[in-house]
Amino acid sequence: MIYKVYYQENPEEVPVRENTKSFYIEADSEREVRQKLKDRQINIEYIQLLEGKYLEYEKQQENFKLVE
Incomplete structure (x- = not known):
């Protein structure tokens, strides 16, 4: 199965929608x-x-692109 992961690069900051990125795994x-x-x-x-x-x-x- 393929999943799309939505994430923020900096785990120390409060999530901001404009900074959300994603990848597939x-x-x-x-x-x-x-x-x-x-x-x-x-x-x-x-x-x-x-x-x-x-x-x-x-x-x-x-x-x-699938990430490993």
């Missing part, structure tokens, strides 16, 4: 996504499962 569950990202110094705002038409739409975007 493959995992079997949201828990696995969090495990894979636990060593990164980011503030995860939201993890969204992508499937169906929404996944197809995201794949068409130029910034669609």
Whole structure:
């Protein structure tokens, strides 16, 4: 399954919507996504499962690239 992770780069600051970034990651569950990202110094705002038409739409975007 592919998840879209919305995050802030600085975990020490209060989240500001204009500073939210995102990337895509493959995992079997949201828990696995969090495990894979636990060593990164980011503030995860939201993890969204992508499937169906929404996944197809995201794949068409130029910034669609799976992160390891």
